[in-house]
Amino acid sequence: MQEMDIADKILGLLVGGHDTASVTFIIKYLAELPHVYDLVLKEQMEIAKAKAPGELLNWEDLQKMKYSWNVAFEVMRLVPPLEGAFREAITDFLYAGFSVPKGWKLYWSAHLTHQNPEYFPKPEKFDPSRFEGTGPVPYTYIPFGGGPRMCPGKEYARLEILVFMHNLVTRFKWEKVLPHEKIVVNPMPIPEKGLPIRLFRHNSSQSV
Numbered sequence: 001m002q003e004m005d006i007a008d009k010i011l012g013l014l015v016g017g018h019d020t021a022s023v024t025f026i027i028k029y030l031a032e033l034p035h036v037y038d039l040v041l042k043e044q045m046e047i048a049k050a051k052a053p054g055e056l057l058n059w060e061d062l063q064k065m066k067y068s069w070n071v072a073f074e075v076m077r078l079v080p081p082l083e084g085a086f087r088e089a090i091t092d093f094l095y096a097g098f099s100v101p102k103g104w105k106l107y108w109s110a111h112l113t114h115q116n117p118e119y120f121p122k123p124e125k126f127d128p129s130r131f132e133g134t135g136p137v138p139y140t141y142i143p144f145g146g147g148p149r150m151c152p153g154k155e156y157a158r159l160e161i162l163v164f165m166h167n168l169v170t171r172f173k174w175e176k177v178l179p180h181e182k183i184v185v186n187p188m189p190i191p192e193k194g195l196p197i198r199l200f201r202h203n204s205s206q207s208v
């Protein structure tokens with residue numbers, strides 16, 4: 001590889017690994033949906049209470065965070081961090097009456113796929129129970145893409161998102177400062193003003 005190719009890969013890894021796993025929208029939805037926040041808190045407190053003071057989370061703890069991960073999944077269904085990506089047709093094929101020649105670039109959209117009511121009834125509804133049991137059928141839920149080029153960081157993302165959720169909810173509740181903040185996509189979706197929030201420590205009326 002040339003030096004520029006290596007730099008390109010490193011940049012790809014940094015952007016792919018940092019901007020996507022941003023938990024901004026988990027924070028946003030948990031502020032807007034207190035009943036969901038309460039269930040996440042309950043699950044995380046049960047894990048926290050079983051630990052000795054200062055003891056870190058381990059792999060078994062992560063396996064118990066089923067509801068929290070379903071919430072994170074539902075957030076990524078409604079706001080996929082990567083809206084979609086391109087593929088190149090490796091052969092001529094027909095799809096829905098359209099003829100796609102070999103070599104054409106095709107855009108697959110996670111955002112539109114996740115809104116398909118055939119697979120996600122009432123797609124606008126925030127419902128983490130969609131992921132219970134066997135969950136959605138293959139290739140209908142694709143925040144990490146699919147196939148051989150699927151995101152290699154998925155399991156690491158799961159780990160960092162769950163550890164972050166645990167440490168946040170077991171310490172704080174929060175509210176949005178701007179109730180009607182706009183979402184912009186540039187190129188990833190983010191709240192226009194950076195989602196300012198007011199944090200409240202548990203067992204304290206003081207905000208921080």
Ligand code: HEM
Pocket residue numbers: 012013016017018020021022076080081082085142143144145146147148149150151152153154156157
């Ligand atoms: C919630 C977090 C994440 C989401 C939603 C996400 C999403 C995606 C998606 C949609 C793709 C394209 C997959 C495809 O074309 O089928 C991708 C590729 C990639 N992701 Fe992630 N990603 C996340 C976290 C991470 C992390 C933490 C890392 C690294 C530490 C990472 C590294 C990469 C790399 C290197 C690729 C390119 C893979 C290739 O082209 O072969 N991602 N990611």
